[in-house]
Amino acid sequence: MSTPDLPKAYDPKTAEARWYPLWLERRYFHAPDRPENPYCIVIPPPNVTGALHLGHALNNTLQDILIRLRRMQGFDALWMPGTDHAGIATQAVVERRLFEQHKQTRHDLGRDALVQRIWAWKDDYESRILSQLRLMGCSCDWDRTRFTLDETCSRAVRRTFFNLFKAGKIFRGKRLVNWDTQLRTAVADDEIYTEEVNGHIWTFRYPVVGSDEALHVATTRPETMLGDTAVAVHPEDPRYKHLIGREVALPLTNRTIPIIADGILVDPAFGTGCVKVTPAHDPNDYAAGVRNHLPMINLLNPDGTYNENAGPPYTGLDRMAVRKKVIEELKEQGLLERTDSHLVPLKHSDRSKSPIEPYLSDQWFVRMADDPDGTPGFAQQAIEAVTTGKIRIHPERYAKSYIDWLAEKRDWCISRQLWWGHQIPIWHYDGDPHALEAAFTGVADVHWKPAETGGYLVCFENDAVLENAPPNFLQSAQLERDPDVLDTWFSSALWPHSTLGWPEQTPELQGYYPTAVLSTARDIITLWVARMVIFGQFNVGDVPFRDVFIHPVIQDGDGKRMSKSAGNGIDPVDIIEAYGADALRYTLAAATTETQDLRIPVEPVKNDAGEFALRTTYGQPTNWVPQEVWKKSPRDQRVNTSERFEQGRTFPNKFWNSARFAIMNLDGHSPRPVASDDLTIEDRWILSRLDAAIIDTTAHLDSFRFADATRTLRDFTWNDFCDWYLELIKPRLRDESARPVARQVLATVLDNLCRLLHPIMPFVTEEAWQALNAVAPQRGLAEPWGDPAPSVCIAAWPRGQRDRHDPMAESTIGHWQEKIAALRNLRAERGVPEKARINPIIIANGPAAEALRVGESHIRSLTAADSITIVSQLDQRPDQSAATVLPDCEVILPLAGLIDIEAERSRLRKQLGDLERQLQALRSKLGNESFVSRAPAEVVAQTRTRVEELATQYSAVQSLIAALP
């Protein structure tokens, strides 16, 4: 027998470099435009802000498992790849870099130049991200790669906005944003950090009009008092109840403002129980202002100075100067009651590090609420998609957060004061309305309505409409495009249908929409999932997906969420380099349980030179970097290992070696059909176990139980196939006459294993599949016969076959395993040398005896025994022997000259003690009247049987002890 040249250890690098290009070349991942049997997953488009970390690796591994499974099951499986422009996040990174490297702000550069720079950044990271996905083995249809700002997506955004505007779903409103006065921009909530600073809390007196009384209000930002439009007290506060509805004279101004009751804003037990209300400059006050219909006075200019609403002498001063002056003035007028030191939690912009000002500004919104006539609005429609079961969320508990959030029906603020994104397609028109009508009446794709602030808001569905407007209108028109861009989630919300070509009625859209599954993280259920449902229903008239799978969160060793911004991200490529892509995938899939997040400690190692690297327990790290680089590497080179990935490596290697063993033994095999009568009991057993593995794995994957699927396959491969089946057939493989059937079964099981493991470990299974094709192209038993698939990627997923289920074989092999384990245990406990031959005696009756007789030669070969004597009873035990008493038999190992009598005695006594404890527990249970009468008869009977078994074992052990010298 010649041995094919297969490496002893699985080498991921070779396999990955060999097979991925081949899969691409053969276009296995390319799904047809007109699917007959569609299955589609759209990738959650990663942000182009940076490279992927293990969290992304997890999500994409799971999606690839599903896609590869369905592809093998014969679906036209489309995995749509792409990336997200990620509005504020990306612009922020680029702006930060611009400032660090050139000390320039975006205002120095201008809109076009900045956007150009961001495109360059996007190109870099997009290619980096896509290459990470390829290295992981992701089987995306790369021909269809999309980007949320590309032409196709832009077209969808434009049409959606237009339709929403026309349908009256878009409106303009006020909203408080976090304003960065230094960068003159709004910043997102997640770009803010709170820092406690030493500040003061000032208490002022506001005189009540027409009374000697005064209300005491406290504030940490005295300058905002110039914008107060009310003072609020608790409606039930006896101190102030009589003043509700009256007015106070607002100091430093000539305004009087009402005293209102607001139980939400005011906590009567806190401070004085009076709160000044500045709706334009504080989020809580803003909400109170809306509730109580208060005027809102904006005091701030974009650069942080106070505007004309503040009035002289404050207009034009910086807010900090205003603060100083306000305090001085109030002090002079005797209205400053007291000043206290106070730790103030102050919000800062993450980008400029300057304090945030809440700033009231004009924004665009999508209406979520129901219509006045009761027609369900967007939020309600999205709720119903889930409550009616059109969309199923897994695990189920996340449906609650989805529904709860939507139930608030909060309008969605879709405008952002940024330059990177889809610019809002609204033009402000200040000219003559008749000219507008004359130019566009009867023209499709344009819609306008009067603006509340005067003039008109005009929405063009595309630029051509505007360009083709009558020349005389264009010349005279006072049109100005809104400078804002759309919230990045606006284009993300279209992703499942925009990527398929909507608004064109493409064959892809008709074929693959609704998509099958969306796999994502739980923190964007509201931001993203809910909005995809809303826009999918609005644009296409159907939900975007049937199932939503919420995957676990990857945390570092301290339980902190792994993220780019936290700097604890691990680059999956580093794991792949150290352990291989299959190891990464296997580990992540194995850890994906329904309830637990996964903790992966980040543990760098340090070498003598003080450099850091990924810790590996196998081989030496190769990617040492100096500490400075380690700490702030743009590549996130801080890599961990934790032994978790070790498991991921050992399993592919184990599988690889079982394949290697099979292939070596299949060399020269002449294929032939095998009738079921030709099968030995161990053949029937492994086929029975295989069948169970197929059925279980398929069911687990169908219900997103990735960890269960992975475990099922691991246990079958390692325990059943490697540990038992391969060992059991080794003698047959050496035997000319028994060899053909064993080989045929071996090839068949390995064939199935390659298929079953392929979605989880695509590379090692392809490596094995190709080698198997070379040596045993004809596989299967009686049925499917002929050429195997040229790649396991497109091989058919195995189907369970009920007729392979064989309880008889399972029980027989179970007997063998149990007795073999007992003998091995005796050998090991007694220190019998590996090579020493033994001649055990087994006392057994009934089915156990029958099973042992059938398996006698197997038991001998697996325990290095020369002979096995099976008897129904034994009058005289050998003088020196060790024994184990099992429920249905007694295993005796004669050890003339080798046995340590005292050790044997104490071991047996320990066993006797264990048995006695168990017996006592069960007997007292049976002695309990209520157990016997109230527990199910079956359980009681089971307990009785168990007691009998234990009692038999007990007396057998007793007599063994008695027999010792």
Place this chain on the structure above:
RNA sequence: GGGCGAUUAGCUCAGUUGGUAGAGCGCCCGCUUUACACGCGGGUGGUCGGCGGUUCGAGUCCGUCAUCGCCCACCA
């Protein structure tokens, strides 16, 4: 402050409808057994976070407390 989840072996985690506590890694002992030392055989190790309740019987169901994590809302 509200909601969700977690707490099981030294570590990371499984435990399906209540009915004899499991895996991988680690640790200990023994093995170059011609697939695999990324391996093989054997073993040690747990009053299932605390308290209370329901039940013949609770890791599993209920209540409560503690700790940790996540999401949402955050105090003049």
